[in-house]
Amino acid sequence: RKEVEQDPGPFNVPEGATVAFNCTYSNSASQSFFWYRQDCRKEPKLLMSVYSSGNEDGRFTAQLNRASQYISLLIRDSKLSDSATYLCVVNRPDSNYQLIWGAGTKLIIKP
Amino acid sequence: NAGVTQTPKFQVLKTGQSMTLQCAQDMNHEYMSWYRQDPGMGLRLIHYSVGAGITDQGEVPNGYNVSRSTTEDFPLRLLSAAPSQTSVYFCASSYGDRGWVGELFFGEGSRLTVL
Numbered sequence: 001r002k003e004v005e006q007d008p009g010p011f012n013v014p015e016g017a018t019v020a021f022n023c024t025y026s027n028s029a030s031q032s033f034f035w036y037r038q039d040c041r042k043e044p045k046l047l048m049s050v051y052s053s054g055n056e057d058g059r060f061t062a063q064l065n066r067a068s069q070y071i072s073l074l075i076r077d078s079k080l081s082d083s084a085t086y087l088c089v090v091n092r093p094d095s096n097y098q099l100i101w102g103a104g105t106k107l108i109i110k111p
Numbered sequence: 112n113a114g115v116t117q118t119p120k121f122q123v124l125k126t127g128q129s130m131t132l133q134c135a136q137d138m139n140h141e142y143m144s145w146y147r148q149d150p151g152m153g154l155r156l157i158h159y160s161v162g163a164g165i166t167d168q169g170e171v172p173n174g175y176n177v178s179r180s181t182t183e184d185f186p187l188r189l190l191s192a193a194p195s196q197t198s199v200y201f202c203a204s205s206y207g208d209r210g211w212v213g214e215l216f217f218g219e220g221s222r223l224t225v226l
Contacts, residue, residue: 004153032211043201043217044154087153096211097142097161098169101153 001026006088006102013078014110020074021105023088030100032091033064033071037084038104044087047073075107083109113137117202117218124192124225132187132221134202140216142207143185144169145177147198148220154201160185161207192225199223 005024013019025033033050048055050062050071061074071090075082088102115136124130136143144159156169160179174196176188185204189196199222203215 008151036215043219044215045217046214049214091211097159097167097207098156099212099215101146101155103151103153 002102003027003100004088004090004102006086006105008103008105010106010108012108012110015078015080017078018074018076019078019107020072021086021107022070022072023102023105024068024070025088025090025100026069027090027093028066028069029093030090031093032096032099033062034089034099035060035062035071035073036087036089038087039084047086078107078109080109080111083107115202115204115216115218117200117221119221120219121222122224124189124223126193126225128192130189130192132189132200132202132223134185134187134218135183136185136202136204136216137183138204138216139182140204140206141182142212143179143202143204144215145175145185145187146201146203147171147196148201149198157187157200189223192223194225197223197225 003026035047036044037047038044054063059076063072085104085106087104092098118133145157146154158177160166202218205213
């Protein structure tokens with residue numbers, strides 16, 4: 001089993017729709033969780049950190065479910081500019097300085 | 112606003128050649144790291160550093176060396192290039208001053224092909 005798993009997609013979604021995807025992680029001792037966004041042939045950029053209580057940033061909401069060991073990302077009122085690959089990131093439990101990256105979920109927003 | 116600067120952006124090597132990927136940041140970040148990104152896989156950590164003079168191995172360190180003589184620079188050396196090292200390499204930095212990585216800031220990447 002991969003340490004961090006994501007559905008690779010692509011998710012093809014009409015503009016204005018709501019889309020959600022999950023990421024599962026294998027080690028229950030992980031403490032830090034993030035969503036990064038990566039545009040085609042570009043570097044990853046932090047989208048948001050994921051806190052135990054969940055967090056929201058505009059149209060984006062991230063949730064953590066420790067019992068089932070997954071994090072989720074919800075995008076409301078999707079825009080064409082949301083088209084990207086979304087990377088799930090979790091810290092390696094034995095090292096706060098090492099992160100484990102999922103392979104990403106590709107999202108395509110269609111007009 | 113330079114942020115994290117990587118050079119070169121593209122490089123083609125022959126098997127057995129050596130080279131150095133350069134990485135510099137101007138944000139006074141203590142933490143710096145090198146990743147490789149291959150199709151269908153998550154980014155994999157090669158080496159990282161939590162400050163000048165301190166380096167440590169990540170998930171896939173074999174075939175790579177690093178050094179951190181200054182806070183700003185963190186070069187990655189390929190000792191004897193192999194086709195399996197064909198990849199996109201990213202340098203990333205963060206404050207790393209609270210005992211954890213925090214938000215990573217990435218360079219634009221270096222695309223390396225080994226023939």
